[in-house]
Amino acid sequence: MEIKPLKIGKFTLELPIVQGGMGIGISRSNLAAAVSNSGGLGVLSGAQIGHDEPDFETNTLQANLRAVKKHIKKAKDAANGKMIGINLMVAMEHYEEHVQAAIDAGVDIIISGAGLPLSLPAQLKGTQTLFAPIVSSARAAKALLKNYDRKYQVAPDMIVIEGPMAGGHLGFKLEEIENGMIDLDQIVKDVIELAQEYGKKYHKEIPVVVAGGVFDGADIAHYLNLGASGVQMATRFIATEECDAHINFKRAIIDSKKEDIILVKSPVGMPGRAILNPFSQKYGIKREKIKKCYNCVKPCNPATTIYCISKALLHAVRGEIDDALLFCGSNAYRVNELTTVDKLMQTLKQELLSA
Numbered sequence: 090m091e092i093k094p095l096k097i098g099k100f101t102l103e104l105p106i107v108q109g110g111m112g113i114g115i116s117r118s119n120l121a122a123a124v125s126n127s128g129g130l131g132v133l134s135g136a137q138i139g140h141d142e143p144d145f146e147t148n149t150l151q152a153n154l155r156a157v158k159k160h161i162k163k164a165k166d167a168a169n170g171k172m173i174g175i176n177l178m179v180a181m182e183h184y185e186e187h188v189q190a191a192i193d194a195g196v197d198i199i200i201s202g203a204g205l206p207l208s209l210p211a212q213l214k215g216t217q218t219l220f221a222p223i224v225s226s227a228r229a230a231k232a233l234l235k236n237y238d239r240k241y242q243v244a245p246d247m248i249v250i251e252g253p254m255a256g257g258h259l260g261f262k263l264e265e266i267e268n269g270m271i272d273l274d275q276i277v278k279d280v281i282e283l284a285q286e287y288g289k290k291y292h293k294e295i296p297v298v299v300a301g302g303v304f305d306g307a308d309i310a311h312y313l314n315l316g317a318s319g320v321q322m323a324t325r326f327i328a329t330e331e332c333d334a335h336i337n338f339k340r341a342i343i344d345s346k347k348e349d350i351i352l353v354k355s356p357v358g359m360p361g362r363a364i365l366n367p368f369s370q371k372y373g374i375k376r377e378k379i380k381k382c383y384n385c386v387k388p389c390n391p392a393t394t395i396y397c398i399s400k401a402l403l404h405a406v407r408g409e410i411d412d413a414l415l416f417c418g419s420n421a422y423r424v425n426e427l428t429t430v431d432k433l434m435q436t437l438k439q440e441l442l443s444a
Contacts, residue, residue: 090310090444095130095319097198097296098219098246100172103128104438105313107249107298109323110176110200111257111416112136113399114406115334116326118160121174122167123331123430128438132174132200133160135187137385137399140406149383150183154190161194172197174221179204180357182384185212192218200249202260203359203386205233210241221247221298225260227279234287244291247298249321250280254302254419256324256362266352266360273301274315281316294318304420306440324418331430335408339427341366341415347422353414356394357386364415368401 095105108124110116112134121131139145139156157175164173175191177184180203189212191199201209202223209220222245224230230248237243252273253266265271277299284295296318303309303320312320326332328339341364349365363369379391383399391397404413 090313090441092438092441093313093318095296095298096294097130097172097221100197102130102172102319104434105298105309105319106130106434106437107174107200107300107319107321108132108326109255109300109321110134110136110174111323111327111334112138112176113402114138114140115332115338116176116323117333118163118167120326120329120332120430121160121164123329124326124434125164125168125171125173127431127434129434130172130174130198131164131168132176133157133164135175135177135191136181137383137403140403146381150186153183154186157187157190158194161191161196165195174198174200176200176202178202178386179206180386182387188212192216198246200247202249202251205229207233207236210237210243214241219246221245221249223249223251223260223300224280225251225253225276227276227283229260230280230283234283238287238290244287244293244295246293247296248280248284249298249300250277250317251321252276252299252301254362255300256416256418256421260359262360273299277312277315277317302419304418304423306437306442306444309437309441310444324421325424325433326430327417328424328427329430329433330427333406335406337408337410338405338413338415341410342417342421342424343426345417345422345424350417350419350421356389356396356398361416362419364417364421366413366415367411368404368413369415 095102106129110132121133124131139152142152145152198219200221253271288295298319299312299317300321303322353363382391385399401414
């Protein structure tokens with residue numbers, strides 16, 4: 090099929106591919122710059138982005154805010170003016186401070202989910218930074234668009250729909266995912282209709298991007314044929330040389346089998362998808378004693394939580410995979426080799442052209 094570039098605000102991307110933000114430290118400046126340089130949109134994750142700063146353990150917030158600015162600058166410098174984004178979860182502690190740090194660093198777009206980014210336009214007013222909410226239903230999209238329209242007289246610059254086959258935190262109930270109750274295609278059609286309605290009102294194009302289980306050119310073509318403007322992919326970028334993850338995490342993705350991809354519950358009760366390993370086998374059986382709270386997400390309570398998600402994800406980025414939570418999408422087992430970002434993007438381009 091013909092590949093139409095993905096237009097987001099003043100930016101035009103050669104390929105309609107957004108790289109999903111992956112924390113902790115899995116998508117930082119190196120990966121984001123490589124994706125943007127290969128024709129897509131590279132996205133950092135702001136979740137504990139400063140995990141390797143020297144004062145991270147003693148001064149976590151400032152280490153993270155400093156790293157937000159540092160890695161956005163590094164990515165933008167390496168991408169030579171191409172678009173760079175950051176994913177910031179609404180549920181994260183000190184969300185507004187992270188947003189401000191990203192704005193100050195000149196990030197081009199903030200992609201925000203894990204909650205509804207209702208007040209994000211207020212903080213972005215008067216800046217050049219674009220914004221894109223992540224939703225899992227047309228109902229959530231409608232509520233956000235109505236809120237932005239009524240309170241701020243604006244519309245988002247992109248909408249990301251995250252389906253049930255994604256990794257990380259999912260915006261669905263566990264039984265909905267297990268029973269296959271979600272009709273993602275219908276959600277996509279409904280959200281596109283809303284985007285067109287508000288786009289017409291604000292004289293702008295609001296691209297709709299679909300995420301969750303997108304693996305190859307055929308998947309991309311499917312959503313483009315439904316009317317979406319692009320897709321968001323995350324897991325496939327883990328097994329690239331440029332990915333900021335430890336090689337042990339990359340190998341865990343490459344070596345995984347279909348039966349290894351399981352549903353897990355995060356400490357705040359949200360379902361997620363991860364690779365079966367010693368950690369995911371034992372979590373929840375016995376509550377972990379939390380010795381240090383990283384103040385990462387709300388409403389986690391270290392006195393009652395079953396495990397520390399920051400600690401589990403820190404193990405992942407450091408390569409201690411037996412003690413790590415290895416978030417991944419549903420098709421992780423189909424990744425079978427380490428490649429480069431450019432080779433992956435070219436493969437996806439050829440597959441899409443042939444679809």
